[in-house]
Amino acid sequence: MKLWSSFIKELLIASRGFYFYVELIAAFILLFVLLFVVPDNFSSKEEEFLYLAIPDPAIEAAYIETFEDLDGAPESVVLKIGRDEITTQLYESKDAKLHVVATEADMVRLAEDRHLYGATIQLDPVDGQWHYTYYLQGNETSRLKQLLLVLHAQDDAVVFPAAENQPVETLASELVLLSDRENLLPVFLTFNGALMGFFIIAAYIFLDKKEGVIKAYAVSPSPLWHYLLSKVLVLTLTMLVTSLLLVVPLMGLRVHYPLTVLFLVTTGFFASGLGLIVTGYFDDMAQSFAVLFLIMIGLMLPALAYFSPSWNPAWLKILPSYYMIYGFREIFRQADLGFVVRLSAAYLAGGGALFAWAHARFKRTLTV
Amino acid sequence: MITVEHLYHSYGRNDVYAVKDVSFDIPKGEVFGFLGPSGAGKSTTQGILTGLLRLQKGQVTVAGFDVKELKSSMFNRIGMSFEQSNVYSKLTARENLQFFAKLYDVPTRDPDELLKLVGLDGKGQIRAGEFSKGMKHRLTFARSMLNNPELWFLDEPTTGLDPAIAATIKGIIREQNQQGVTVFLTTHNMYIADELCSRVAFIVDGEIKLIDSPKNLKLQHGQSLVTVEYGDDCKLVSETLSTVDAQGRKRLQDLISGQRIRTMHTKEATLEEIFIQVTGRELV
Ligand SMILES: Nc1ncnc2c1ncn2[C@@H]1O[C@H](COP(=O)(O)OP(=O)(O)OP(=O)(O)O)[C@@H](O)[C@H]1O
């Protein structure tokens, strides 16, 4: 009952504060980005600019045939560079967009301006040899450069059938495949939930520290842990609401909601416990800024690993946010739901330990 | 109501004590003044009595509870008004009181009645953040009365208030005391201590130098003085004489019989002067 009135009071205070709206607005911004800025699937068609230096029109036509344009006819496209307009012939196949440009100079300009690849394909009229000149961006891996060299070292008739006959097997075929947008959601949820929760509970407690109300609470018959827990509950609730604001429009009914709520609540509890600890050791925002900032950066690192699968050092796995991101992904892929339940239990236990630690610290550092 | 025996408290882990071997007893119904200069250890002692600071060494019972093993029910019976006002600035004055009232297990007073008592009637709907310093202080003071405490801790209750409001606050303290409330008053204002306290303790550098009633102290340490102004219109002379020693009394008699007396004021030693005399320290 006392806990309930503390909770209601905290909710009232939160709703009159600035951070509550920061959280809401942040959630709306993330939702907006996901819905309108991020395409459902990133375009995977490669776009290139070509200049064909093939003197014999018949051979050129035969060469263009190999582009396999979907509707069999090129499209005339006008591309702008500053005020200049360049017309190209666009051949769109299943997995590539090829612009044939009329002059080599324009091809190079377009490649440079659009940060895409350009190439000159030349048939030497004297010796009948094909020559390929590639215009790259400069940030390509040496692997790609070597691949391009290899590509022309062999006859097409050898290279292409070999590539096509290369068996490709998809592992874990029972998984629900996530669209690119859905793939972003775990990171956004971790950011919106854990990070915001961590930061905002610290902001709330520092405000109370400044006002000294904790002391007034301490000389009431209500135990101090009620005070701390009511803060955590408010944070977890707002986090749950703002997170569902992202999940519901994006995932609709394709998600196990009880599990989602469980995971949101337990991770939120954990993150706010972390925030409580920091506030136990500092007096105000300014004093704790460096620590808050470092923890926030640390919590964001797993997101980098998530987006670049080749960078995934082992030490990253000790960061609690690592498992938040992968936990959310498991939920959305409807893969290992038991894993999510076990993770939730771990976050609950970890959050409980942090809470007990923070409580002891707060009791010890009460002042007159 | 309060017994303290050989209380020590240190903020560091060393042997520097903010409070050293403090002992006193406060019977029910008393207004006990805890007086001392800044940094003397007043708030520290009060913090231990109210459970804000952990008891390190010594025996302390408050309202029948041993503060070594704090029980939350003790807080149903005590009230505490802080030196630095501490209220939720995002809540209105009334909400502040309403919320804290819910934390008690005993009947609580009506928030509006309390606001009226401290001169904040009509201000209940205003958020405490918009209050002036004095208004916040009065709200903090009002909050300490919510649970009808039988033991009331007051830390500098009138500091920073304008004289009229300070007088109201003093009136409330006196009235509560008449209804049987025991008051532990911490202050460095000797006038309010003199007016309100049945007994005072002088504390300096963490040690109690003396405990007695203001009246006794004045009898023991104070000299009764009289200031006499005499002479004619163009030449006014003023002399301060002791009414206790023989020389002073003789001179006074001579003046009364031989001179034209213009004004004559008796003057008691103030508690402040006694404090300086006893402790050798200023009350700052
Ligand atoms: N949180 C703290 N940490 C370390 N030392 C402290 C702390 N609080 C008080 N002290 C020290 O303990 C001593 C007593 O301080 P205390 O606050 O009890 O004095 P006070 O009599 O209440 O003074 P004031 O009239 O200024 O309120 C001082 O020397 C002070 O420096």
Ligand SMILES: [Mg+2]
């Ligand atoms: Mg003090």
